[in-house]
Amino acid sequence: MSDFNKLAQAVFEGDFDAVKTVTQELIDAGVEPMQIVDKGLLGGMEIVAPKFKAGEMFIPEVMLCAKALGEGLKVLKPLLEEGASSAKGTFLMGTVKGDLHDIGKNLVVMLVESGGFNVVDLGIDVPAEKFVEAIKEHKPAVVGLCALLTTTMTEMQVVIDSIKEAGLRDNVKILVGGAPLYPEFAEKIGADGYCPDAIACKEMVAEIVAKK
Template identity: 50%
Template sequence: MITYADLAESVILGDEDLVIEQVNSLVAAGNNPLEIINDGLIGGMNVVGVRFKAGDMFVPEVLMSARSMAAGVEIVKPLISSSDMGASIKVLLGTVKGDLHDIGKNLVRIMMESSGLEVKDIGIDIAPEAFAAAIKEYNPDILAMSALLTTTMNQMKATIDKLAEEGLRDKVKIIVGGAPISQEFADSIGADGFAPDAASAADLCKELVKK
């Protein structure tokens, strides 16, 4: 008899084939699709997030776990109605203008999605005007900006200024992150929050939307 704990462990191990096999077995046995996702798949990724934060797991392992989780979710998703899923927090994610780094951003997206957030990733080298246009189009709850270079950090402030200019600043919470970013910097540019790592970013989004 496969349990949700078994499934969570397979996600932690990043064993995609085993995750697919276990999800199919749980579905065939008549288990609740939402429980399979929340208690099994997301349950496993939550452990991955904690271990990654503590330095006990590394990026390649996290990516394997995320891929395994996603494979399981794809099997279960068609069995769940959108009303059952509930209203999720919408996040617009991108790396700022002049910065072509995306590994950290991609990891943030994985952690956010595995925490049940709805993420629209608009990529790298995103100008302030493009962030503003995307906010108008997608109407997110949160804007998450990433920068890995000290030379591109100022684009975060330029983006916040652009949103203020267009009357969009109060419509969205803004979080920032990346290697050179600090809480002090986030405060200085008027961001709502700073996430030191990918695992913290999802928690921060949930905290900000609750407020």
């Protein structure tokens, strides 16, 4: 088994210690940090993705894998920051106003960050004006809006309208996701895409940025 495969397996098994150990071994062997991310850490999530989509794994297990991946990123962080200027693009993410749920958001943030993107996490209960201010400040390629409550879904429309009113809508692509959402709702409120899960969100961000 190659070191990349060992690292991928450790991520899949949620083995924090093994992830840190193998990541450090690869660094010591002179492997490029983004190769470690792409072939090792993300390789683990590539094992997870089909199992999650097939219902063989559930969110708590996926979160454990994502946290294990996060342990590898912590080891790599100083090296990744040295090359931060080569980040693929910026992704801005937040849970909309009135909603205090963050597990799904945190998973998206971890996965998108692990793909080599600069991620700005605005947290939970984020009002529309804060999204607008953050777009002006960070100039993201993609904005992600998250909601877990049916009562806060409508807040996504408020955010999108506020971005339009600020004259920023043409500058960003907007993705929405969360348990109560569905594709037709995303289309109705004027979002650019609906993410059924965190892994799909990571893939969509990568596709959007690659087309820019």
